[in-house]
Amino acid sequence: MTSNEGDYDLTILLESELEDKKLLHKGKVRDIYDEDDELLIVATDRISAFDRVMPRGVSGKGAALTGLSEFWFLKTGHIMKNHFISKLDDRTLRVRKAKRIDIEWIARAYLYGSAWRAYSKGLHEISGIKLRSGLQLAEELPETILTPTTKSEHGHDEELSKQKAIESGLVSSDEWKELEEATFRLYEYYKREAWLKGIIIPDFKLEFGRLDDDLIQIDEPPTHDSARFWSRDKYVVGEKQEKHCLDKEFLRDFLLRKGFSGEGPIPELPDLVIEQISRRCTGAYEVLSGKKEISSLSLLSVDEVLNITG
Ligand SMILES: Nc1ncnc2c1ncn2[C@@H]1O[C@H](COP(=O)(O)OP(=O)(O)OP(=O)(O)O)[C@@H](O)[C@H]1O
Ligand SMILES: [Mg+2]
Numbered sequence: 001m002t003s004n005e006g007d008y009d010l011t012i013l014l015e016s017e018l019e020d021k022k023l024l025h026k027g028k029v030r031d032i033y034d035e036d037d038e039l040l041i042v043a044t045d046r047i048s049a050f051d052r053v054m055p056r057g058v059s060g061k062g063a064a065l066t067g068l069s070e071f072w073f074l075k076t077g078h079i080m081k082n083h084f085i086s087k088l089d090d091r092t093l094r095v096r097k098a099k100r101i102d103i104e105w106i107a108r109a110y111l112y113g114s115a116w117r118a119y120s121k122g123l124h125e126i127s128g129i130k131l132r133s134g135l136q137l138a139e140e141l142p143e144t145i146l147t148p149t150t151k152s153e154h155g156h157d158e159e160l161s162k163q164k165a166i167e168s169g170l171v172s173s174d175e176w177k178e179l180e181e182a183t184f185r186l187y188e189y190y191k192r193e194a195w196l197k198g199i200i201i202p203d204f205k206l207e208f209g210r211l212d213d214d215l216i217q218i219d220e221p222p223t224h225d226s227a228r229f230w231s232r233d234k235y236v237v238g239e240k241q242e243k244h245c246l247d248k249e250f251l252r253d254f255l256l257r258k259g260f261s262g263e264g265p266i267p268e269l270p271d272l273v274i275e276q277i278s279r280r281c282t283g284a285y286e287v288l289s290g291k292k293e294i295s296s297l298s299l300l301s302v303d304e305v306l307n308i309t310g
Helices: 061-078 113-120 164-168 171-195 251-258 271-290 301-309
Strands: 022-026 030-035 038-043 084-089 092-096 103-110 140-146 203-211 214-218
Touching: 022 214, 038 061, 061 084, 061 092, 061 171, 061 271, 103 171, 140 171, 164 171, 171 203, 251 271, 251 301, 271 301
Parallel strands: none
Antiparallel strands: 022 030, 030 038, 038 092, 084 092, 103 140, 103 203, 203 214
16 A cells, blocks of 8 residues: 555554463553563554544554664663663564653653644743743744643643642652653753754653662653654744654644544545655654655655645
8 A cells, every 4th residue: 555665564453463462551552461570562553643543554653663662762771771671573562561650751842732832822931931922833942841741541631740740649859850851861862863864853752660669761762653753954943844744743734634633533544644654654763763864755745635635
């Protein structure tokens, strides 16, 4: 169905089936198997948007997520310990099981997404940081801002201040400090590495967990699903970056244009949309890991796709 080059198995896998393994958790994208002190994380080809899993899968997605996770985890262990043990196959990671801290550590260096929506409604303070007026969509912020949310099993994640996180017992004050610093240190690394490959990471989300006496990074590092990736050379302040992005914003924008923002039936996803998502997922992995130049990916904007598909 797609025209992705590369070494991926192009079969689309929506449900993992590891015989003789205990399924612990089925996330929106990944299936987690319990192996006592360890977990097997199988990245399927499922894709979600607005907290809903789409009915179609995206070829190459699970392999790209897994490859990119391995790439980052191997490089950043000296900055913050992480759960990575090994990559078992194209879509499976063996990791150390931790007790998850129910916080999504979101950091932003550019004004976009929910932060832009709040700012453009007149809210000029984000997570305690005052922003000057007159900032534009996608503009770089004067400093990186942490905008954490709760991580809830059900319902929507809510904004979380340091005080609220400590008062509600999610973390101690010392843990907050350590994890905030780790998020910023990791961001510096991700940012620099991505920039060299022609990519801007304007924001991303991390998770951490407790293991013995340590705090470790779990879940996934910046990927197509957990971060925004913009093209450094095509970046324009004041505009949406969805045409050249290698992240989920393309799908979100397509769905919004079809009138979907999470409620009601999911619009049909034409082959061309699935193909464009696939190019972005696999592209993120291939460009960040140095296998391809970002300029070699043939990407279309949502407008261009709608002109073709109607
Ligand atoms: N090392 C780890 N130890 C414990 N839990 C982990 C670890 N790594 C990842 N997880 C958890 O595994 C799950 C991965 O699932 P996935 O990202 O596909 O879906 P999700 O929609 O985020 O999950 P959820 O159902 O929790 O909302 C997340 O709940 C994540 O917190
Ligand atoms: Mg997740």
